[in-house]
Amino acid sequence: MKGIFVGTKPSYKVIIGKGALTQVGSLIKKSSPEVEKVLIVTDSNVAPLYLDTVKKGLEISKFEVSEFIYEAGEQNKNIGTVSDMWEKMAEEGFTRTDAVVSLGGGVTTDMGGFAAATFLRGIKVFQVPTSLLAMVDAAVGGKTGIDLRTGKNLAGAFHQPSMVIEDTDCLKTLPDELIREGMGEVLKHAFIMDPELYEMLVKKASEGGISSFRDDDQFLEAMVSKNVADKVDVIVDDEHDNGRRQTLNFGHTVGHVIERNSDFKLPHGICVAKGMGIIIDSSVKAGMLEAEEAGKMKDLLSAYGLPVSDDITAEEAVDGAMNDKKKRGGTISVIVVKKIGTSEIVRMTPEEYGEFIAGGKNG
Ligand SMILES: NC(=O)c1ccc[n+]([C@@H]2O[C@H](COP(=O)([O-])OP(=O)(O)OC[C@H]3O[C@@H](n4cnc5c(N)ncnc54)[C@H](O)[C@@H]3O)[C@@H](O)[C@H]2O)c1
Ligand SMILES: [Zn+2]
Structure with missing residues (x-):
């Protein structure tokens, strides 16, 4: 324990x-x-x-x-x-x-x-x-x-x-479906702040992913503990959701729009995975992330059965972000992973954000 x-x-x-x-x-x-x-x-x-x-x-x-x-x-x-x-x-x-x-x-x-x-x-x-x-x-x-x-x-x-x-x-x-949804947030933690968790998940993916870890008590305990420790680390730093806690929104601003577009038929974790995939593509196009690093993240999402794209348009993404409660003033806080296990908050005007998303979609 x-x-x-x-x-x-x-x-x-x-x-x-x-x-x-x-x-x-x-x-x-x-x-x-x-x-x-x-x-x-x-x-x-x-x-x-x-x-x-x-x-x-x-x-x-x-x-x-x-x-x-x-x-x-x-x-x-x-x-x-x-x-x-x-x-x-x-x-x-x-x-x-x-x-x-x-x-x-x-x-x-x-x-x-x-x-x-x-x-x-x-x-x-x-x-x-x-x-x-x-x-x-x-x-x-x-x-x-x-x-x-x-x-x-x-x-x-x-x-x-x-x-x-x-x-x-x-x-x-817990049905596989729901494990997969949870993995959306688990992979998010790995990408934004936990290179060790990332390595653990890569190893487990090569052994069969979700089906292989269900009965691996040691792995489950380690995976859950690392995620809790990661989230705790962030929230203790920022108890009231105005600074570092925003990094937990990686993939979420786009993900929330996809979730709403689906009339909430698509589960949150799936939409977050799609959102992360889109931001990863856009970051590569904007020169903030190496293509190889991006490929590794998308491969890991896919290995856990998660989607990495969506047909949302850049316009829908901007409109949605402007209505999202996570918006600060006139700018949109975009969480960008430049290297696996680290993240940054990049503030963009709605125009910049539209171009950023469109870039990734046309890549
Ligand atoms: N407060 C926060 O910071 C925060 C963060 C993320 C998500 N959320 C909220 O969490 C909710 C989604 O969580 P969720 O997916 O756990 O939803 P949920 O509570 O509806 O659980 C999903 C399904 O799994 C079933 N279930 C739960 N545990 C089970 C188990 N051990 N075995 C079999 N079935 C089990 C539930 O009965 C339910 O049908 C959303 O409402 C979301 O807004 C809150
Ligand atoms: Zn979430």
């Missing part, structure tokens, strides 16, 4: 390892003995797989446990579901010293975190992510929230978890 310290205010730990689910109760008891009641928030797919294990552990550790199960799916990441969580906690008589345990993918950790951030103006949340995307991204960093009819993630709060507990065994029941 690995522990990664997150030095935000307040600070917390991410515990990663095979079998960690059985220790959720004892870990929470040790770190937060004042908590009496916990609400386990989970979805209809994850509940039959893991709810019993977590519930049993919490009961053995003498917590008063209640559960909230919602119908799985992004379409339920809304205020109605969160409101039902609030009502459930109110009915159970939760006080400021009680807590939420989110058990599931990113939809669950986002909503459980938001319910905890807002109930009685803020109670503790313990994040127990079960999807790869939630382990390497959503559950760490303190961003919580819900979707509005107008757009994704438009309402939310920063609320750091009191602990994150990640059991890599959960990845064994």
Whole structure:
């Protein structure tokens, strides 16, 4: 079992390892003995797989446990579901010293975190992510929230978890499709900041990629830990999303437009991969990246079954970027990888950005 310290205010730990689910109760008891009641928030797919294990552990550790199960799916990441969580906690008589345990993918950790951030103006949340995307991204960093009819993630709060507990065994029941989506963010971390992770992934790709690492416990633990450490490194540096945290948006500005163009039918990780592919091509054309280095990145994306292009036009990319909430003033912050394992923020005017994207598309 690995522990990664997150030095935000307040600070917390991410515990990663095979079998960690059985220790959720004892870990929470040790770190937060004042908590009496916990609400386990989970979805209809994850509940039959893991709810019993977590519930049993919490009961053995003498917590008063209640559960909230919602119908799985992004379409339920809304205020109605969160409101039902609030009502459930109110009915159970939760006080400021009680807590939420989110058990599931990113939809669950986002909503459980938001319910905890807002109930009685803020109670503790313990994040127990079960999807790869939630382990390497959503559950760490303190961003919580819900979707509005107008757009994704438009309402939310920063609320750091009191602990994150990640059991890599959960990845064994995650369909290949969802592993692949998570790999979009994993490859992103490798490209923007982690040459060692990049080498690990190249090696694993040559051994068969996703199908070869499912049962490789050591690899899963190492891969997840490195990703968590990378994200933690960035967010501790920049707790409120205005500086270095932007590098985590590599491939995202274009990716978000592709996601919207597909009416959200294409999953986020797939759109991010396409976005990274497009930015990689544009960077080569703009003389910011060697063709050989670009080829290596695109090959690795392909090796994990991820797409590296899309028929989005430069005009759509600019329009989308101008509407994107990540925009700063009149310029667009473009994250560019000039060498694998490093990244830079390059600010471009909408005109420059249009030319940059068009260059890559015509390359
Ligand atoms: N807060 C953040 O910083 C942040 C970052 C990235 C993504 N997100 C959010 O995360 C969400 C996407 O995450 P996601 O893909 O995990 O979504 P999700 O929670 O919907 O999970 C995807 C699917 O996998 C199922 N599942 C989860 N774990 C499983 C397991 N171990 N075995 C079998 N099935 C399992 C779920 O039931 C669901 O059907 C989006 O809403 C996105 O906005 C948030
Ligand atoms: Zn992302």
